Amino acid sequence: MTDVLRIENLGHSYGKFKVIEDISLSISKGEMSALIGPNGAGKTTFYNAISGHFPPTRGKVFLNGENITGFAAHRVVDKGMCRSFQITNIFAALTVLENVISPLIIQQRKHFKIYGNVFKDKQIIERAMLVLEQIGIADRADQVVANLAYGDKRLVEMAIVLARDPSVVLLDEPTAGMNPEETENMIKLIKKLANNSGTTFFITEHDMKVVFSLAEKIYVLHQGHLLAQGSPGEIRSNEHVKEAYLGRKVHA
């Protein structure tokens, strides 16, 4: 069993409003996967339900074979799954370096250590700088994040997410709000990271160009249900998908 992430019959309702229903999928190690669907399809809800933002109403979540259904967010992270958010979620008044150090402190169980200077902790600083170099923002390590450009803030969140070297990374619309150049750089970065680390990436997107240039496996979410899954080629030629969602966009 090499599935890093397996979802069984997952469903979520906000009150009586069923947003996603009966979603099952399994992702094997290293397989770059993407969940696509128009705005409002339920992608973020799906991420929230599997990452500990709230427990899913129905269904199960397995991470590396372990049932983590309904775990609180910090426990999901401890088990090896970390995520980004559609709306940039970082520590605005801290420096770039401090943003990356924070997850590392927690990973090394030093977050209750009330003495000592973390900036002299070689192990943590070296790891933090390595991550920043991988992401390409090491030169801005000492800058306060609030003063960075939007694209750089998104990169800081990537660094935060990757710092603990998770086995699964969920990226919720990593290119949201980016200009074409930033989008292209982000795609390149995700590709590079996916090839160079043991981390399995699972992204959501509504931008088709991004998805088809990145993903090996695509899941199509339509009105809360999984409409189709397969390779980019299979998805492109899938009749249901064309009809429900891609049709207009592919030929437009």
Added chain:
Amino acid sequence: MMKLLRHKLFGPTVLAVLLFFAPLIISTYSVMILSEILIMGLMAISFNLLLGYTGLLSFGQGAFFGLGAYCAALMLQAGYQNLFLILLVGMLASLLASLVVGFFSVRLDEIFFAMITLGFGMLFFSIAHNWLDVTGGSDGLPVFVLPSLSLLGNEITFYEPTRMYYLVFGIVLLGLVLLWLIVHSPFGLILKAMRENKQRVSFVGGNVRLLRIVAFAISGAFTGLAGVLFCLFNSMATPEFMHWSFSAKPVIMSIIGGTGVFLGPLFGAGIFFVLEQIIIQYTENWMLFLGIVLVPIVLFFPQGVFGTLRNKIFKQGVK
């Protein structure tokens, strides 16, 4: 030279030296005011561990201050004379009480957190006010015999105001050094991270609730230490320490001085008492004038008087 001036320990060191020699220059009365400033400064900086560093506005710190004071008064009345034992027990009692209060409070945020801590504070006040047999009710508990310290075979007493000042100075200095270390520790960085974005902290693996409880308990313990000192200084523990209006003092001091700088609340305490001394010469309505002073400070010194001035001088951004 500029480098020395910019060193982050330069200012605090100069301040400590000035405070050490202050009694040689100023009047006995001023020495007593200065003692009070230091004690309330310790309380305000402990409080600011929550507001400035963790992003939690506690409106019930008086409870822990009072608890420390009552512990000291009760122990002294019962004949315990060991100064360090009294300091330790006062701190421990406040630590335990704040663990319990924190356990129920930290799941809430912002105004709701402020309200629940206010509620706990009122609960403590009622107990202190009504439990006559133990607390002496509204009269409070007087202290007749102060603990002394034996140093190099000499017995040092603290009845004389300048000696009391040096006791306060020493303990407050120790407390502030410990708090400074905590603020600059890995835990301290995680506190700031929670202030910025507690959701992000849980999504990198931090148990926000537990972290906040620990922060609340540390703050409570040092607040209790300040309370013990105040009981010694004042020779009295009264329920007034636990009243919500007393809990408002560290809030006001922190906002006046600045929540973004470690020593900001201490300066706030200084400004608070100096203003009080000036204003009460002219009017009994000192609270009215405090309000009048507070408004422009909030409006024109967004990072507190000390914080804003420091940033102007050193052009340092948000920390």
